[in-house]
Each structure stands twice: as C-alpha cells, then as structure tokens.
Amino acid sequence: MNRYFIGVDLGATSGRVILATLSDGNIALEVLHRFPNRLLQIGGKYYWNIYALYEEILHGLTLAGQRRIPVTSVGIDTWGVDMACVAADGTLAGLPRAYRDPYTNDAPEAFFRKVPRREVYRRTGIQIMNFNSLYQLCAARREGMSALENAESVLFMPDALSYLLTGEKVCEYTILSTSQFMDPRTREIDGGLLREAGVDAALFPRVVLPGERVGLLCEEVARQTGLGRVPVVAVAGHDTGSAVAAVPxxxxxxxxxxxxxxxxxxxxxxxxxxxxxxxxxxxxxxxxxxxxxxxxxxxxxxxxxxxxxxxxxxxxxxxxxxxxxxxxxxxxxxxxxxxxxxxxxxxxxxxxxxxxxxxxxxxxxxxxxxxxxxxxxxxxxxxxxxxxxxxxxxxxxxxxxxxxxxxxxxxxxxxxxxxxxxxxxxxxxxPAEATALGNIMVQARAAGVVGSLSEMRQYIRRSIETKTYEPKK
Structure with a gap:
C-alpha cells in the first residue's frame, strides 16, 4: 500500500512543498509547488514575510487536497536561528526579523561583557556568530522591539509555521540547537543565558524531538486545503538536520x-x-x-x-x-x-x-x-x-x-x-535531495513505516543512486 507524506522545505531564498510516495520500500518525490522567499526591507530593518510563506504552503497543500491524496502527515524544515513572536491573543506580534539584519553586528561583544565568550561556548557548544538567536534577542531587547515586548511566546520559524497550521506551539530540538541558548548535554534551554539577554525562558514552549506530533491541521486549514485533519509532525526542523538524517x-x-x-x-x-x-x-x-x-x-x-x-x-x-x-x-x-x-x-x-x-x-x-x-x-x-x-x-x-x-x-x-x-x-x-528525504523519513518513522535512524538510511539507500569516487593512489 502506498503511503503519502508532504515535506515543506524552506530556504533563505526559496521554498518547496514536496509530495513523497513510499511504496514497496522505495521513495518517489514530486515538487507540488515551488516559490520564492524574499526578504522585506522596511525602515532599514530586514524581515521575513511569514504570511506570504504561509499562503504558499497552503497553496501546496491545496494542490495535494485537490488530487484527493490521502496524506499521512506534514512536516516543515527551514533555516536556523530566526524567530517569530506570538502575542497573548494568539496572533503574530509583527514579522520575524531576518538574520541578515545588521542590528546584531555588535551584540555578541556586548553579551560577552556579561558572560565571557569561552563560557558561552562551554555551555552551548555553538560557534560564535553575530546572528545566533541569543544575540538577536539581546539586540531586540536593546532596541525595545515591540514584537518581543508584547510576546507571550517565541517560536522558531518551522515551529511558527506549524503553529499557523495547527494552533499548537512547540520548540523543536534541532532548530533550538542553533540558537546558542540550549545546553547540548541536557537538550534543554539554558535559562541563565536567556536571563542575561533579558529574556524569560518561559517564552519558549515545550521542547520536542523529531518525530513527535505537533498537532492536527486546524479545522479552517483542513477545510481550505481539502486534506482533512492531517497530523503535522515535528521533523528535524533545521534543514541541515534533515539533510544529515538522509545520509545513506x-x-x-x-x-x-x-x-x-x-x-x-x-x-x-x-x-x-x-x-x-x-x-x-x-x-x-x-x-x-x-x-x-x-x-x-x-x-x-x-x-x-x-x-x-x-x-x-x-x-x-x-x-x-x-x-x-x-x-x-x-x-x-x-x-x-x-x-x-x-x-x-x-x-x-x-x-x-x-x-x-x-x-x-x-x-x-x-x-x-x-x-x-x-x-x-x-x-x-x-x-x-x-x-x-x-x-x-x-x-x-x-x-x-x-x-x-x-x-x-x-x-x-x-x-x-x-x-x-x-x-x-x-x-x-x-542524495541531492537530502533535506527533503530526511524530512519525509522522519515522518515515515513517526507513522511506523521504519523503526530507527539506521532503517531510515537503509530505506534511502534502496531508493536512490549514489556514486563513489575513489581517491587516486
């Protein structure tokens, strides 16, 4: 019996909604919808148009619904570090700031006056980059960003899009790991680092691992797309995490x-x-x-x-x-x-x-x-x-x-x-399509098609052709 999964793969310049068909131990991918992802520059600040991305995702899901495809689940992966703020009434508190915004240029050095650089690395294991989420939050507090000031929750990009589809808030492990405020030993948020950034760790929802269910498509989305109340599964939300999961x-x-x-x-x-x-x-x-x-x-x-x-x-x-x-x-x-x-x-x-x-x-x-x-x-x-x-x-x-x-x-x-x-x-x-395959296979494991990371990779080996280059002696 065929099983169908939808992977949403968003990069910093483009996105895709991909239909995967699993049949007889093989995977076939079909791009249902491809669309651009453009930065918005407003008042000297850079934002992601999350509403446009949401509309494009809905369009891709609707294309699947029009074909009466019995989709098992949906999963979303994106680039790392960027976040969206959710207000107390459940609406987004403004557009997510983009990592290319220069407002973080001096944020790491300012933070290191509170916590030394080497100590930050010791606690997080993450290389120092000015756009890491930790420094974005520092910069947002410094400028009095209204979205953060009025936030009841903060969600990373794949989790924010899952929230728009389901109404459920989660904080997925692989995307959290890019933030520089996660303890990689416990896989939990380092509240002490966030306090130094002027942010309460309670703004972030429960941490989930790849393969856990986020929720069902909300009634409005289920009706609009024609898919019904399909589950949305937390995949490796960071696109590189999904890609590495597909290493055969x-x-x-x-x-x-x-x-x-x-x-x-x-x-x-x-x-x-x-x-x-x-x-x-x-x-x-x-x-x-x-x-x-x-x-x-x-x-x-x-x-x-x-x-x-x-x-x-x-x-x-x-x-x-x-x-x-x-x-x-x-x-x-x-x-x-x-x-x-x-x-x-x-x-x-x-x-x-x-x-x-x-x-x-x-x-x-x-x-x-x-x-x-x-x-x-x-x-x-x-x-x-x-x-x-x-x-x-x-x-x-x-x-x-x-x-x-x-x-x-x-x-x-x-x-x-x-x-x-x-x-x-x-x-x-x-594979060239590693990110999409990793996204899909995490969903397939959540559905019981495979049982381990090793089996996921074995499944991918059967489905794709690789080429081996031996070094010259």
Missing part, C-alpha cells in the same frame, strides 16, 4: 559534506564535543535526529563560483555549468590555493577582482584567465575540505572511513573527484 551511510564511521552555495562538513556523534581544541577550531555542535549531535564546521562552498558567474555575466560572458566543468578540467592545476573563507570573499562587488587582488596581496600567482580562475576555485575548495576533514579526524571519537556529499553539490562530478583526491578517502555522492 551503512555505519557511523563517516563524515558528511552538505554541499551547495555554502558547505557544512561534520560528523554525527551521540554527545557534544566541547573542548579547547573544538573552541579554537570554531567547530559547532547542533542537534540531529534521535538526539544525536551534528559536530560540524561551516565552509564557503560554490558561493565563489556563483559570484564569479554573476560578475562575468555583467561583462557579457555567460558560462553554463557544463562549459565551466570543461574549462576547469582543461586548465592546469593551480600553483597555490586561496582560503575560500577569507573575509575578502564574503560579499565583494566583483568576485574575480577580489580573488586576483587576494592572490597578489599574498604573493601568489594571479590567474591569467577565467579558466585558470575557475580551476583555482575548485582546487581551493577541495583543499579546504581536506583541511577541515583533517581537523575533524583529530577530534572524532572514531576513524572516518568515507565522506558523504549530500545536497546540490552531490551532482558536481568534477569537484567530488577532486575532493576524493585531496582528502584521500572515498567520496560517496548523493
């Missing part, structure tokens, strides 16, 4: 690389790794399925190439990806590599010029043409992945036997080959 690993001795515009490389462990070395290397501990911990590091990914393509396009030079791969493979290996995470590459107006300037400033050969610059980017990314993997190996409680590449980068044949050679271990590429 056969055992736990792996590292993963969630690869796209930005990359995240890490391992999955049962307990957080919080040491002087992890602090010095700026590794972070985020929540995963089954209470696991994703010990990882953020790395710049294909951002460099995408920004170069944009600059070249302004000059009238259009390079489709197939041509880029051909030009890169035909170019000579780079005599030196750049640091993709250098601050000069964070948001330059002209990325090719920024890369050439960086090379000249560091005494490196400047790429002679576009092909050489493409090759430099690929060589540098592979080298960076190898560097971070080396640091992971020094901290991991097990031997890392292979690297699983998931997300859009799983389809980048050339970079995967170069990464395998640089890292010296097999690279297993796929």
């Amino acid at each position: 690993a056969e055992n736990g001795r792996f590292a993963y690389l969630s690869s796209g515009t930005w990359s995240l490389m890490g391992i999955e462990v049962p307990e957080p790794i919080i040491t002087d070395d992890s602090y010095a290397m700026n590794f972070t501990n985020e929540g995963g399925v089954d209470g696991t911990v994703r010990f990882l590091k953020n790395i710049t990914g294909m951002w460099l190439l995408e920004q170069c393509r944009a600059a070249w396009s302004r000059e009238g030079k259009e390079y489709p990806y197939e041509q880029i791969m051909h030009m890169t493979e035909g170019a000579a290996p780079s005599p030196a590599v750049i640091d993709p995470d250098a601050p000069e590459f964070a948001a330059p107006t002209d990325m090719p010029a920024a890369i050439r300037t960086w090379c000249a400033a560091h005494g490196y050969p400047v790429p002679a043409d576009d092909a050489a610059l493409m090759r430099l980017i690929f060589d540098s990314l592979a080298a960076k992945y190898a560097e971070v993997l080396g640091r992971l190996r020094s901290l991991a409680p097990f031997e890392i036997e292979c690297l699983h590449v998931i997300g859009g980068g799983a389809q980048n044949d050339l970079l995967n080959r170069m990464t395998a050679d640089a890292c010296g271990i097999p690279v297993v590429a796929g």
Whole structure:
C-alpha cells in the first residue's frame, strides 16, 4: 500500500512543498509547488514575510487536497536561528526579523561583557556568530522591539509555521540547537543565558524531538486545503538536520559534506564535543535526529563560483555549468590555493577582482584567465575540505572511513573527484535531495513505516543512486 507524506522545505531564498510516495520500500518525490522567499526591507530593518510563506504552503497543500491524496502527515524544515513572536491573543506580534539584519553586528561583544565568550561556548557548544538567536534577542531587547515586548511566546520559524497550521506551539530540538541558548548535554534551554539577554525562558514552549506530533491541521486549514485533519509532525526542523538524517551511510564511521552555495562538513556523534581544541577550531555542535549531535564546521562552498558567474555575466560572458566543468578540467592545476573563507570573499562587488587582488596581496600567482580562475576555485575548495576533514579526524571519537556529499553539490562530478583526491578517502555522492528525504523519513518513522535512524538510511539507500569516487593512489 502506498503511503503519502508532504515535506515543506524552506530556504533563505526559496521554498518547496514536496509530495513523497513510499511504496514497496522505495521513495518517489514530486515538487507540488515551488516559490520564492524574499526578504522585506522596511525602515532599514530586514524581515521575513511569514504570511506570504504561509499562503504558499497552503497553496501546496491545496494542490495535494485537490488530487484527493490521502496524506499521512506534514512536516516543515527551514533555516536556523530566526524567530517569530506570538502575542497573548494568539496572533503574530509583527514579522520575524531576518538574520541578515545588521542590528546584531555588535551584540555578541556586548553579551560577552556579561558572560565571557569561552563560557558561552562551554555551555552551548555553538560557534560564535553575530546572528545566533541569543544575540538577536539581546539586540531586540536593546532596541525595545515591540514584537518581543508584547510576546507571550517565541517560536522558531518551522515551529511558527506549524503553529499557523495547527494552533499548537512547540520548540523543536534541532532548530533550538542553533540558537546558542540550549545546553547540548541536557537538550534543554539554558535559562541563565536567556536571563542575561533579558529574556524569560518561559517564552519558549515545550521542547520536542523529531518525530513527535505537533498537532492536527486546524479545522479552517483542513477545510481550505481539502486534506482533512492531517497530523503535522515535528521533523528535524533545521534543514541541515534533515539533510544529515538522509545520509545513506551503512555505519557511523563517516563524515558528511552538505554541499551547495555554502558547505557544512561534520560528523554525527551521540554527545557534544566541547573542548579547547573544538573552541579554537570554531567547530559547532547542533542537534540531529534521535538526539544525536551534528559536530560540524561551516565552509564557503560554490558561493565563489556563483559570484564569479554573476560578475562575468555583467561583462557579457555567460558560462553554463557544463562549459565551466570543461574549462576547469582543461586548465592546469593551480600553483597555490586561496582560503575560500577569507573575509575578502564574503560579499565583494566583483568576485574575480577580489580573488586576483587576494592572490597578489599574498604573493601568489594571479590567474591569467577565467579558466585558470575557475580551476583555482575548485582546487581551493577541495583543499579546504581536506583541511577541515583533517581537523575533524583529530577530534572524532572514531576513524572516518568515507565522506558523504549530500545536497546540490552531490551532482558536481568534477569537484567530488577532486575532493576524493585531496582528502584521500572515498567520496560517496548523493542524495541531492537530502533535506527533503530526511524530512519525509522522519515522518515515515513517526507513522511506523521504519523503526530507527539506521532503517531510515537503509530505506534511502534502496531508493536512490549514489556514486563513489575513489581517491587516486
């Protein structure tokens, strides 16, 4: 018998409503609705239009309802850290502030005057980033944000959207783990840190783990979409948490690389790794399925190439990806590599010029043409992945036997080959749709289709094709 699940996957620039059909041990995905997610800039402040997202989700659910599909459940994943405030009458108290808003730029340093930086890392295991939820709350209190002043509850983005669908409030573990006010050992909110930020921990509802039911679609939504009172299940609400749940690993001795515009490389462990070395290397501990911990590091990914393509396009030079791969493979290996995470590459107006300037400033050969610059980017990314993997190996409680590449980068044949050679271990590429698959499989487990994280991954292995890249000897 076929089982049907709907996964809502929201990124910072776009969203999708995806229908999954599980049949005979296999998964088929169909995108019911794809839509943009645009920042709103109002009065110099940046917001998410949560009402527009809600409408788009309803449209996707309605498309399923029109087809009379017997949906088992719905699950939502989004990006991390951002929050919505709910007033005492149950309405949203304004639009959620977006992590790109510069109001948090100096918030961490102000907070460290109350609690030292190293102490914050010791208590949370989360790398210091100015837009972490803890510093957003500090900045909101400092400016007297009316939404927070009038809030009865504060919900992270996937939980806020689930609330709009069901009327039920929860705080999902994996999305909470990105906040920098969760104790990763107890998986509970650190009320002491919140008090220093001027916020009461009671604003946040009960913590739930992936697979727990949030509630049923409220009567209005059930009627409008035609789905009926379908359950909404808390999946790994943080999109990377859902993606890592879909790693088709056969055992736990792996590292993963969630690869796209930005990359995240890490391992999955049962307990957080919080040491002087992890602090010095700026590794972070985020929540995963089954209470696991994703010990990882953020790395710049294909951002460099995408920004170069944009600059070249302004000059009238259009390079489709197939041509880029051909030009890169035909170019000579780079005599030196750049640091993709250098601050000069964070948001330059002209990325090719920024890369050439960086090379000249560091005494490196400047790429002679576009092909050489493409090759430099690929060589540098592979080298960076190898560097971070080396640091992971020094901290991991097990031997890392292979690297699983998931997300859009799983389809980048050339970079995967170069990464395998640089890292010296097999690279297993796929699935590209890891986030959606992880979202769906958590729902499938809640419905009793599978019984464990290992079985979820086994199910995914049967359903997708992966490609293995062996390193050159």
